[in-house]
Amino acid sequence: MNRRTVLETVKDIKSGKIRIKDLIQECIENIEKKDNTYNAFISLNKENAIDRAEKLQARLDAGEDIGILGGIPVAIKDNILVEGLKTTCGSKMLENYMAPYSATVINKLEENGAIIIGKTNMDEFAMGSTTKTSYYGETKNPVNIEYIPGGSSGGSATAIGTDMCMVSLGSDTGGSVRQPAAFCGLVGLKPTYGMVSRYGLVAYASSFDQIGPMGKTVEDVALTLQVIMGCDSKDSTSQFNLEKDYLSTLSKGVKGLKVGIPREFFTEDLEDSIKESVINAAKVLEDNGAIVEEINVGNTEYAVMAYYIIACAQASSNLARFDGVKYGYRSMNYESLGEMYDNTWKEGFGEEVRKRISLGEYVLSSGFYEEHYLKALKVRRLIWEEYEKHFEKYDLILSPVTKVSGIKLSDDVDSVKLYMDDLYTVSANLCGYPAISVPFGKNECGLPIGVQIMGKSFSEETILRAAFLLEQRNGD
Amino acid sequence: MRMNEYKMDIGLEIHIELSTDTKIFCKCSTQFGCEPNVNTCPVCTGMPGALPVLNKQAVRYAAAVGDALNCKINTISKFDRKNYYYPDNPQNYQITQFYTPICENGYLEIDTIDGKKNIGIREIHMEEDAGKLLHNDLKNVSFIDYNRAGVPLIEIVTMPDFSNGDEVTCFLEKLRLIIQYLQVSDCKLNEGSMRVDVNLSVRKKECEELGTRTEMKNLNSFRAIKRAIDNEASRQIEVLKNGGIIDMETRRWDDLKEESFVMRSKEEAKDYRYFPEPDLPMVYVDDAMLKDIELSKPQFRHEKNDYYINELKIPEYDAKLITLDYDMTVLFEETVKICDKPKNISNWLIGEANRILKEKEWDACDIKMSPKNFAMFVNMVSEGIINSNVAKVVFEKMFLEDINPEKYVEENGLKQNSDGEMIKKIVQDVINDNEQSVRDYKAGKDKAIGYLVGQVMKKAAGKANPKLVNELLLEELRKDM
Structure with a gap:
């Protein structure tokens, strides 16, 4: 399976070269063989997946069209609801929470013939960039098991990298799809805010959350995006967008495109090998007819601060529903309603989640709202205006995804440093822009490096074209 | 008590449940009196991943009330989250309009003993209702019914323009009729589709500044509102006269005991950590909607x-x-x-x-x-x-x-009997059987006729045409005179 793309596989399934059940069995065997080591999944959907494989095969054999992802095994981050499966969000709080309905993206995947193979590990409630804050243990990097896969969608990345599925869905609030993609040598896309319905995605920061596809190739990601995108009447923040065929334009090249590279992103703490990858990527784009120029994007450190203030504030409200009253974990240890709330909170949530909720409640509290939350919203507005100006002139912005090419599982990185490492990815979330992480180059230890291409809202087609080109030239 | 040294200033916060078919942020029914938790879905029970979608009918209703109360209707308004923990509140935040309400700056004219008076409307905003807690003290358990969670509400906030309870009652009666005529709510205080909180303060007549106010809750009838206002004004005057100060607090009215109790003191006042609702876009009231409201005005x-x-x-x-x-x-x-x-x-x-x-x-x-x-x-x-x-x-x-x-x-054979012959026969029977009454009548006691008519009706099982009975009876009685 490891060399087949989704498109090729779908063709082989159609022609009868591959039986759907065999493909699913192969994934399940890989999971059984490897997942004790990698811990990519929190829960599996084995019986249902096999059952569905047989049904799809029968329909296909009867001459029916089973969809553009017909028979493809997909893994889903465990903060996206799939009816009848547990949705834990990597937390003790939802250890036994059975999803009562399916997210819109799941319905779309299933309508197009995809098979849900299981739910993947993640940082608790998507708060983190290591997958180490999960209540269900850490996940290992498929390229080198001594390293973290990144996060928060670490399980969705590792599942692809170990051939336990072919594509997966993650969620990206500040880089949670792109950063693990970069660490695991995969392609990860955060679509434009509003492009993919959030209905059924457990909210972390409602203004930034977007579900994004992850895969081995740009083509796999483009194909999956085409399936999951679209305006949804159940999500008032989803936006009208035209049906697009991204696949047909992938190989159109970058001739005539204008690409900006933010000078401020080349900070002292940026690893040399990553710097080199970005410069090499710029050269490839230039060699293929793009115009590449350095640009100034202003005070980037404020972007991270504004991001964390807004994200934590919204999270403090979004996670308030996990109170032990209606579902999920409830402390056994209480005499009053207040104690039930307090102890459920303390026992049900991990440290990182509690920290972010407390920070969020603080910045929203009376007397601090103006100087923190409102100010952060203003900073966000200024950053957006700055980028909008650049997008009048440039089609794309090329940058690193991460400051380092890998973090060892044994490393204990201080959390403020981890927050600051989100420097390159948060702007896309603050502004709602689409951004992709595509593998380009390796460090001296052979760990993959990702570069980021960001564009203005709804410019996925251009981003995918540029990423496709870099993918073709990676390793030249 | 010498009330006349003081005057009171009263403002109202009125919650009204809108009678839309479906809830404000989901498609569940708003029907009252169903089995618990029948009208619920992932959205109105606060399930993870669920998102609100605004009911346009609720917007129209709120704007129509604003129009009837002479408000400025904001073309663009926004929703905010009010954060507080309580089990009847499934998300532990209420979606409301805190920063930019849909209607502002209106008034309603009322009749007072001193003539006509305008009561200012500060704002009208939309929000969602909470569920209901059902306590079983014997078993020491509580149950939650989320049928009401997500029912659309408007909150009408008046200026502190009322000077007494009569003005409040007059305003509320007028408001209730307007809203009923608009058919946007049935406004029943006893069922909770109209809920009134009273903010009241007193001050010396010569004093320019408003006094410290209290908020009174649990007022379930117009009479309770009137009683609570008089009681609270007296209480505050009493406190001030004794050299005390009024605490800014929320009180609960007990209509049986006819007194109020502190529910929440100022120190316990909650910080609701309001912030803009990120799941909902801005609310637009466009010209077409305004025109439609104007055209369908009752x-x-x-x-x-x-x-x-x-x-x-x-x-x-x-x-x-x-x-x-x-x-x-x-x-x-x-x-x-x-x-x-x-x-x-x-x-x-x-x-x-x-x-x-x-x-x-x-x-x-x-x-x-x-x-x-x-x-x-x-x-x-x-x-x-x-x-x-x-x-x-x-x-x-x-x-x-x-x-x-x-x-x-x-x-049921209740048709009026207008059969003259048959009634005549009964009349004759009655005259024969009641000689004393007949004598009385003939002696000039007109009242006796009533008794005789009654007897005829009784014999005719109540169905005889009373006019005919009268005529025939008089005819028979006069025969022998």
């Missing part, structure tokens, strides 16, 4: 009153009583459409209908009788098919169960 009470008096020619007294309840006007007008006897119809409504409503403690919307059956009934009475005593019985039956009066009268 006749309000005074217009209907004039119409009833001038066009339908019913007495002013009748018109005033009927227009006091929107559902009564609908019943009246629909019946008049079928049976063009407005006066006869209004007689039954202000007489028997009101009597039964009071007896049953019903509102006009609880009346079961359809205009079609009511019209049929009025015709039957005026054609003399049933006599007035039977009519009352049939009316009550129809009022409570919407029976078809023709069928009912037929099946």
Whole structure:
């Protein structure tokens, strides 16, 4: 399976070269063989997946069209609801929470013939960039098991990298799809805010959350995006967008495109090998007819601060529903309603989640709202205006995804440093822009490096074209 | 108590449940009185991943109320989250409009003893209702019913423009009628579809600045509101006279004990950590909606009153009583459409209908009788098919169960007996059996006739035509005079 793309596989399934059940069995065997080591999944959907494989095969054999992802095994981050499966969000709080309905993206995947193979590990409630804050243990990097896969969608990345599925869905609030993609040598896309319905995605920061596809190739990601995108009447923040065929334009090249590279992103703490990858990527784009120029994007450190203030504030409200009253974990240890709330909170949530909720409640509290939350919203507005100006002139912005090419599982990185490492990815979330992480180059230890291409809202087609080109030239 | 040194300033916060078919942020039904948790879905039970989608009808209703209360209707308004933990609040935040409400700066004119007065409306905002907690103290458990969670509410906030309880009652009665006439809510205080909180402060007459206010909750009738206002004003004056100060607190009215208790002191006041709702886009009220509101504006009470008096020619007294309840006007007008006897119809409504409503403690919307059956009934009475005593019985039956009066009268043999020969025979029997009364009548005791009529009716099982009975009885009695 490891060399087949989704498109090729779908063709082989159609022609009868591959039986759907065999493909699913192969994934399940890989999971059984490897997942004790990698811990990519929190829960599996084995019986249902096999059952569905047989049904799809029968329909296909009867001459029916089973969809553009017909028979493809997909893994889903465990903060996206799939009816009848547990949705834990990597937390003790939802250890036994059975999803009562399916997210819109799941319905779309299933309508197009995809098979849900299981739910993947993640940082608790998507708060983190290591997958180490999960209540269900850490996940290992498929390229080198001594390293973290990144996060928060670490399980969705590792599942692809170990051939336990072919594509997966993650969620990206500040880089949670792109950063693990970069660490695991995969392609990860955060679509434009509003492009993919959030209905059924457990909210972390409602203004930034977007579900994004992850895969081995740009083509796999483009194909999956085409399936999951679209305006949804159940999500008032989803936006009208035209049906697009991204696949047909992938190989159109970058001739005539204008690409900006933010000078401020080349900070002292940026690893040399990553710097080199970005410069090499710029050269490839230039060699293929793009115009590449350095640009100034202003005070980037404020972007991270504004991001964390807004994200934590919204999270403090979004996670308030996990109170032990209606579902999920409830402390056994209480005499009053207040104690039930307090102890459920303390026992049900991990440290990182509690920290972010407390920070969020603080910045929203009376007397601090103006100087923190409102100010952060203003900073966000200024950053957006700055980028909008650049997008009048440039089609794309090329940058690193991460400051380092890998973090060892044994490393204990201080959390403020981890927050600051989100420097390159948060702007896309603050502004709602689409951004992709595509593998380009390796460090001296052979760990993959990702570069980021960001564009203005709804410019996925251009981003995918540029990423496709870099993918073709990676390793030249 | 020397109240006259002080005056009071009262402002109201009025919550009104809008009678939309579905909830404000999901497609669940808003029907009242269902089995617990029947009208729920992932959105209104706060399931993870669920998102709100605004009900446009609620926006229209809120704007229509704003229009009727002379408000500025904001073309763009926004939703915010009010964060607080309570089990009846499934998300532990309420979606409301804190920073930019849909309507602002309106007024409503009321009649006071000193003439007309405008009460300022500070704002009207939209929000979602909470569920209901059901406690079982014996078993020491609580249950939650989320049927009401997500029912659309508007909150009307007035300026502190009221000077006494009478003005408050007058305002609320007028407001309730406007909203009922707009058909955006039934406004029932006892069912909670209208909830009034009273903010009250007192100050010395010469003092320019408002005093410290308290907020009074749990007011379930207009009478309770009036009593609570008088009680709270006295309490505050008493405190001030004794050199004390008023604490800014929330109090709970106990209408049985006729006193209030502190619910929440200022120190316990919550910090709701309001912030803009990120799951909902801005709310637009466009010209088309405003135009539609203008076009579908109903006749309000005074217009209907004039119409009833001038066009339908019913007495002013009748018109005033009927227009006091929107559902009564609908019943009246629909019946008049079928049976063009407005006066006869209004007689039954202000007489028997009101009597039964009071007896049953019903509102006009609880009346079961359809205009079609009511019209049929009025015709039957005026054609003399049933006599007035039977009519009352049939009316009550129809009022409570919407029976078809023709069928009912037929099946129960209640038709008025106008058979002269038969009645004559009964009259003769009665005269023969009641010699004393006959003598009394002939001796000039006119009252005796009443007794004799009663006896005839009794023998005719109540169905004899009373006019005919009278005529025939007099005829027989005079024969021998």
